Structure formats: structure tokens, C-alpha cells
Amino acid sequence: MKKLWGGRFTASAEEWVDEFGASISFDQELVLEDLQGSMAHAAMLEKCGILTKDEAGTIIGGLKQLKEKAEKKELEFSSKYEDIHLNLEKMLTELVGPVGGKLHTARSRNDQVATDMHLYLKEQVSEILALIAEFQQTLVGKAEQHVETIMPGYTHLQRAQPISFAHHLMAYFWMLERDKQRFKGALERINISPLGAGALAGTTFPIDREYTAELLGFGGIYENSLDAVSDRDFIIEFMSASSMMMMHLSRLAEEIILWSSQEFRFIELDDTFATGSSIMPQKKNPDMAELIRGKTGRVYGGLVSLLTVLKGLPLAYNKDMQEDKEGMFDTVKTVKGSLKIFSGMVETMTVNEQVMEESVRKDFSNATELADYLAAKGLPFREAHEVVGKLVLDCINRGCYLADLPFEEYKASSSLFEEDIYEALNPRNAVIRRNSAGGTGFAEVTAQINKAKKLLK
Secondary structure (H helix, E strand, O other): OOOOOHHHOOOOOOHHHHHHHOOHHHHHHHHHHHHHHHHHHHHHHHHOOOOOHHHHHHHHHHHHHHHHHHHOOOOOOOHHHOOHHHHHHHHHHHHHOHHHHHHHOOOOHHHHHHHHHHHHHHHHHHHHHHHHHHHHHHHHHHHHHOOOOEEEEEEOOEEEEEEEHHHHHHHHHHHHHHHHHHHHHHHHHHOOEOOOOOOOOOOOOOOOHHHHHHHOOOOOEOOOHHHHHHOOHHHHHHHHHHHHHHHHHHHHHHHHHHHOOOOOOOEEOOHHHOEOOOOOOOOOEOHHHHHHHHHHHHHHHHHHHHHHHHOOOOOOOOHHHHHHOHHHHHHHHHHHHHHHHHHHHHHHOEEOHHHHHHHHHOOOOOHHHHHHHHHHOOOOHHHHHHHHHHHHHHHHHHOOOHHHOOHHHHHHHOOOOOOOHHHHHOHHHHHHOOOOOOOOOHHHHHHHHHHHHHHHO
């Protein structure tokens, strides 16, 4: 079979070699973007007098027919034609005749594929931003229901201080807000057109790159043709933002896995986001959360893979850069799927409020309240810390909790204790009183939720 670039060659590779070098198995994902870029390019060639009106009309008409077929999944691709560009060029010339070959005037597959990926990521990142906002809305909605639901807060996975469950959920809202800003920043770099850069050096034809950028909805053009075809920073930036967001989702996934265990029983997942066991009838496994936790690794892998591909790569285009797509496609699929799963999983989960509150009444997470109580009475905090530490040790040895100690024992440990100490020990009061900016107090959490709502609008 004659290659579209075969004029300089006297021998052809064996079929298995062609298949190894071909990218059509995965870059057919870019079919609509490739057609969109080609239509803009043809319109520009006509505007600049490089194609006649009839030629451009014939070519654009053929591209529109291919687009209709692509949308119906009716196009058949072949590894004989290597990639999405040559497959579509072959289809176009079969459809409209030799004039189809004029479409490639003043462009290269190098700027063509870069344009495709810019168009692809521009749309995908916009969709991801909408999915993040949707999940944030879910978090805010669930937080509103549980401002006064108390749970243990943890450090080192050890009970630390009682907090509002809404406060815990809202921590993830703000992580996602930062993720959103990172994706928006990446979108600025994605929204640049490389079309018209040619293979690496531009072209002798009198083209109008700003016009194609405008037709494709880009905010501007690359100022350097070498940079235009060799830049993959925009993909790395997208994958970096994706990796960070997946890290955040993985942390929440781990907490949901813990909270739904028999040891915690803080929540129960809806049956639609859990699975059973083939051997143990009683099991209800948080598989969707576990999958997201696991899939985080493949997103990290895509980022590291692309960074490694580009390390030490000389300008401009090299075949190595064909490896930029599969990880990108997989990351898009993984990120979008994970966000959709999380929105549904959090919205439908049952929160066991009584179990959460019971937990903070049978631990020492109110110990800090005692230390703060003494410090507020004038005792240096370090001394207060020691007094309370001894009381905790005494309770552990006796198998009781701080609220169980008689007042006489408090008085014996420090004359500063008054009978209102039991009010301070109440976990609910401990949460209510923490109204420093960003704190877990109910009033502060409500203010935080209101601020989040305004951001989402």
C-alpha cells in the first residue's frame, strides 16, 4: 500500500511494524477535533486566496459529511493509515476526489495533532470544572444537614478533638475549590492555537493564524512555531491538576472506607455504591471508594510517564510524543468518572449521627477543653497540659472518662477548677465554643457554608 508520505521511500515496512508505529487505535478519540480544525483551516485557506471558493466549499462539505458519520460512530479506521489525520485525509479524498489533497496545504500533522489536543482538553477541562462544582454542591448540601452533628476529629488516626461533621466535609469543599483554580489556570494555557505553525518553521503561504484561532474559539496563538508543535506543558499541567485532585478524592475515599467499617459505623453507603462478597453473605464492601483510591495511582502514572517522555527531548516534534495521548485520555475518563461517583456516593450515604456523638462521649477528645479551661483561669498552658495529662492517665488506669471523675478529684488536681467544669467537658459545648475564624463552631461552620454557596453561584 502506498503511503501518503511514501514518495521518498523505496521499501515498505512489514505490517506488524506499521501496527507498532500506528496511533489510530487511540487517537481516533480526536476525530471530531481533527475535523473541526480541518474545517477552520480550509476556511482560512479560502480567506487567504490559497484555495478557491469552490475548492474550499467542496472540502468543507466533505468534512461535514465525515463529521456526521463520526457522530454516528460510522467511520472505520485502519492502522494502514497510521493516525487519525491520515485516516481522515484518505476518507476525504475518496469522498471529494483529488481536491481533498489540497487541505494539507500550509500545515503539518505536527501542528494538526497539537491543535486537536488543545481543542480536546479545552472541552474536557470545562466539563471537569462543571463536575467539580457539582460535587462541591453535594458536599455543601450534606454539610448543611449536619452542622450540629458531632464527630471525633483525628490526628495520627487517633481521637483528637470533637468537631462538626459539616466542618469535616467542608474541608474537602475548599480542597476542590483550589483544584478548580488549578484547572482554570491550566485552561488559560490550553486555550492557545498552534495551528499554522507547520512542521516546525511556519510556512511560505500567506496564512492567517489569528483567523483560525478565532474560528476555533482560542484566545490567542503560539508566538513561536517551534514551541507550538513541541509544547506539551498544557497536558502536563492538566495531568498535574488531575493528580492533585485525585489525591484529594483518594483521601476522602479512605475516610469513607473507614467510616463505613464495623469499627467506626459513622456512615452507611447506599447499596448502589457498594458490592457484596461471593462467599461471605454479610459483606457490604465500599468498592467504589476503593476503586477511586486505587485509580489515583494510574493518574499519577500518566503524569510521570509524560514527564519522562519529554525529559531531554530536543525540539521540535519527535515520535516519542505520540505517547502523550493515551495517558491524557485515561486521566480524563478517570477524573470524570471519579467525580460523578463521589457526587452520588456522598449524596446518598446515611450518616449515623448517634454513633458519631456517642464516640466523642467515650474518649478523651475533650481533654483540650480542660487545658484551655485552666489556661483561661491564668495557669500557663504548659502547666495546664500537665495537670490534664495526669487526670487522663488516672482515668485510663481506672477505666473511666474525664466526665466520670468526681469534682473533688478535679479540685485536688488544681484549685482553679470550678463546678462548671462539666459544662466545659460536654463535647457539644466544646464544638460550639470554637468560633475562631475557620473553626468548627456551629456559627463559624454556617458562615463557611454560606460563603461556599456564594462561590458556587
